[in-house]
Amino acid sequence: MLKILKYSFYDLMRSRWSYVYFAFYLLLGIVLLFLNNDLSKAVITLMNVIIVLVPLIGTIFGVMYYYNSKEFTELLLAQPLKRSSIFLGQYLGVALSLSMSLILGLGIPFVFYGLFKSAAIWDFSLLLITGIFLTLIFTALAFNIALSNENKIKGFGYAILLWLFLAIIYDGIFLMTLIMFEDYPLDKVSLIGTMLNPIDLSRTLILLKLDISALLGYTGAVFKQFFGTSFGLIVSFSVLVIWVLLPVWRISVKSKKKDF
Amino acid sequence: MNKFIVFLLVILLTHTSYAQNIEVCKTCPTSTIKEAITKAKDFDTITIKKGTYKEYNIIINKPITIVGENYPVIDGELKGEIITITSDNVTVDGLFIINVGTSYTEDYAAIRVRKSKNFVIQNLVLEKLFFGIYIEKSNYGKVYHNKIIGDAVEEYNSGNGIQLWYSNYIEIEHNYVEHVRDGIYLEFSDNCLIKNNVSAENLRYGLHFMFSNDDIYQDNTFENNGAGVAVMFSKKIKMLNNTFKENWGTASYGMLLKEINDAEIIGNTFQENTIGINIEGSNRITYKNNNFINNGWAVKVRGACYTNSFLENNFLYNSFDISYNSKVNDNVFDRNYWSNYTGYDLNKDGIGDVPYRPVKLFSYIVNRTPETIILLRSLFIDIIDFSEKVSPVFTPDNLLDNNPLTKKATW
Numbered sequence: 001m002l003k004i005l006k007y008s009f010y011d012l013m014r015s016r017w018s019y020v021y022f023a024f025y026l027l028l029g030i031v032l033l034f035l036n037n038d039l040s041k042a043v044i045t046l047m048n049v050i051i052v053l054v055p056l057i058g059t060i061f062g063v064m065y066y067y068n069s070k071e072f073t074e075l076l077l078a079q080p081l082k083r084s085s086i087f088l089g090q091y092l093g094v095a096l097s098l099s100m101s102l103i104l105g106l107g108i109p110f111v112f113y114g115l116f117k118s119a120a121i122w123d124f125s126l127l128l129i130t131g132i133f134l135t136l137i138f139t140a141l142a143f144n145i146a147l148s149n150e151n152k153i154k155g156f157g158y159a160i161l162l163w164l165f166l167a168i169i170y171d172g173i174f175l176m177t178l179i180m181f182e183d184y185p186l187d188k189v190s191l192i193g194t195m196l197n198p199i200d201l202s203r204t205l206i207l208l209k210l211d212i213s214a215l216l217g218y219t220g221a222v223f224k225q226f227f228g229t230s231f232g233l234i235v236s237f238s239v240l241v242i243w244v245l246l247p248v249w250r251i252s253v254k255s256k257k258k259d260f
Numbered sequence: 261m262n263k264f265i266v267f268l269l270v271i272l273l274t275h276t277s278y279a280q281n282i283e284v285c286k287t288c289p290t291s292t293i294k295e296a297i298t299k300a301k302d303f304d305t306i307t308i309k310k311g312t313y314k315e316y317n318i319i320i321n322k323p324i325t326i327v328g329e330n331y332p333v334i335d336g337e338l339k340g341e342i343i344t345i346t347s348d349n350v351t352v353d354g355l356f357i358i359n360v361g362t363s364y365t366e367d368y369a370a371i372r373v374r375k376s377k378n379f380v381i382q383n384l385v386l387e388k389l390f391f392g393i394y395i396e397k398s399n400y401g402k403v404y405h406n407k408i409i410g411d412a413v414e415e416y417n418s419g420n421g422i423q424l425w426y427s428n429y430i431e432i433e434h435n436y437v438e439h440v441r442d443g444i445y446l447e448f449s450d451n452c453l454i455k456n457n458v459s460a461e462n463l464r465y466g467l468h469f470m471f472s473n474d475d476i477y478q479d480n481t482f483e484n485n486g487a488g489v490a491v492m493f494s495k496k497i498k499m500l501n502n503t504f505k506e507n508w509g510t511a512s513y514g515m516l517l518k519e520i521n522d523a524e525i526i527g528n529t530f531q532e533n534t535i536g537i538n539i540e541g542s543n544r545i546t547y548k549n550n551n552f553i554n555n556g557w558a559v560k561v562r563g564a565c566y567t568n569s570f571l572e573n574n575f576l577y578n579s580f581d582i583s584y585n586s587k588v589n590d591n592v593f594d595r596n597y598w599s600n601y602t603g604y605d606l607n608k609d610g611i612g613d614v615p616y617r618p619v620k621l622f623s624y625i626v627n628r629t630p631e632t633i634i635l636l637r638s639l640f641i642d643i644i645d646f647s648e649k650v651s652p653v654f655t656p657d658n659l660l661d662n663n664p665l666t667k668k669a670t671w
Contacts, residue, residue, distance in 0.1 A: 044577065047637065048642075171640035175635055175641075179629050189631075194634055204634065211579045216512075217535065
């Protein structure tokens with residue numbers, strides 16, 4: 001598996017798109033930090049970018065890579081290799097190279113900015129960690145979609161639909177439900193609703209740092225326990241881990257049964 | 261004639277120099293404070309040497325000065341009130357007072373001033389107290405440089421740090437109050453000056469005004485109090501250059517204004533509060549040159565607030581800048597800096613060319629269904645906020661800052 005990971009990783013490192021992705025974050029980081037010179041604003045903008053863009057890039061890249069390297073995969077399948085290790089290797093190669101572009105692209109300008117001396121280091125590390133989680137989750141979801149759909153166009157369509165659903169439509173439905181059932185106690189429902197969507201979950205994680213004063217304005221014991229203590233942080237992280245593990249597990253199951 | 265004046269002067273000077281100094285210590289002829297007060301004549305000075313004096317119900321009924329050397333301890337042994345001042349012109353300086361009794365029927369205080377004038381209370385350290393400094397029906401006093409450290413746990417069985425009741429023209433400066441119920445509490449007290457105090461970690465309010473008019477409070481710091489600062493039912497109060505910080509909780513405010521008229525709120529900093537200022541039934545208030553930084557809600561307008569003006573404030577990175585619960589707006593927002601402003605300034609005069617709408621649709625939604633706060637900063641919310649900005653339906657459509665600044669306001 002490690003060997004395949006290495007090949008995928010090097011393959012992607014040579015690809016133009018990794019560089020574009022890396023350059024995009026580098027530019028974004030530089031513009032936000034050096035032309036704006038307002039760290040709080042930079043962190044908020046970065047959050048918006050990470051929440052929306054990282055999942056999108058993760059899904060598109062994942063699907064694209066799977067379809068593009070299909071011939072290579074078929075070649076590998078002819079070899080005496082475990083199927084799960086082929087696909088997991090490829091998945092990890094994509095996810096890691098994307099994560100690396102993210103970390104380096106945002107990290108370099110921040111290091112030059114003197115991040116280690118600034119108080120924003122925790123906000124920033126949290127941003128990067130959620131970014132990495134989102135990459136892992138959405139690349140895995142993309143591989144799932146690609147494995148289930150032989151048709152390239154269909155696969156792309158589903159991937160974009162998935163992103164659109166989780167990034168925007170889900171929140172719309174969520175909001176409508178909350179407003180419709182406003183007469184009922186909703187704090188548990190709203191927390192569970194957040195857990196079911198990795199984008200919402202990472203957003204909540206970052207909110208715990210950025211907007212804690214507003215979040216504590218709501219009267220409700222469950223909310224208070226969730227946001228007021230480290231309980232929220234721990235639960236959110238564990239659910240994020242589950243969100244990574246579930247699709248990855250399905251990749252290995254699906255790849256074992258699939259006819260090529 | 262001249263000689264007569266000189267004679268008078270001499271008489272006066274020699275008379276005042278008769279004011280005696282009585283020393284109190286364990287081995288002195290006078291070993292208790294009560295004894296010293298009985299012995300003292302008007303305008304005498306009582307010096308208390310270092311040591312522990314287990315006394316309570318000390319009544320100062322003549323104009324004398326009590327000075328502690330190296331902070332002598334007066335231990336009330338939880339039996340009741342410790343010092344009561346009933347005479348004019350009393351000075352109390354440099355004492356360490358501990359163990360005030362707790363009662364549910366009487367407000368025992370470490371030091372109480374009752375119906376007197378021109379008192380000075382300074383350099384005291386109060387610990388393990390019920391009420392700290394309680395000033396009732398007394399005027400023209402000074403309360404300087406005191407340190408009040410309580411250990412209050414529940415609101416119902418704890419007292420206030422500095423309490424004024426029907427007392428006018430009092431100056432309260434450079435005090436430090438923590439862990440009591442209300443840090444500083446004014447009731448029916450007019451023309452007072454509260455300056456350079458720090459009030460932190462109190463159970464209820466850092467500062468609490470009730471029915472007190474024409475007061476000034478400036479350069480104070482209020483931090484991490486149960487519910488922040490409450491100003492209620494008062495007129496013409498000036499609030500200048502104070503700092504309100506980290507008042508977090510479901511009913512916590514940097515500042516709570518209720519039924520306040522004609523006040524001035526200038527140069528204050530509101531930082532990381534759940535609600536920066538909560539306004540209810542307050543009219544004709546000027547908010548100028550304040551900084552609202554990282555609050556949940558910078559300003560929450562509840563209702564019945566008319567003719568208020570918000571001028572040249574900085575609204576920086578608040579989750580919500582302004583929240584309204586009605587569609588009617590009679591308040592003016594002008595020349596503020598909003599960190600969320602996205603307009604442009606083509607003629608480069610420092611004023612954005614597009615008006616700013618500080619009330620977002622989402623804040624309206626959160627007012628209605630508080631649980632939706634969990635969707636804060638979601639892309640979907642940004643989209644509906646944007647559509648509301650383009651054509652306001654739920655938020656007051658005349659609530660605009662027509663001249664939003666493009667750079668932070670400085671003053």
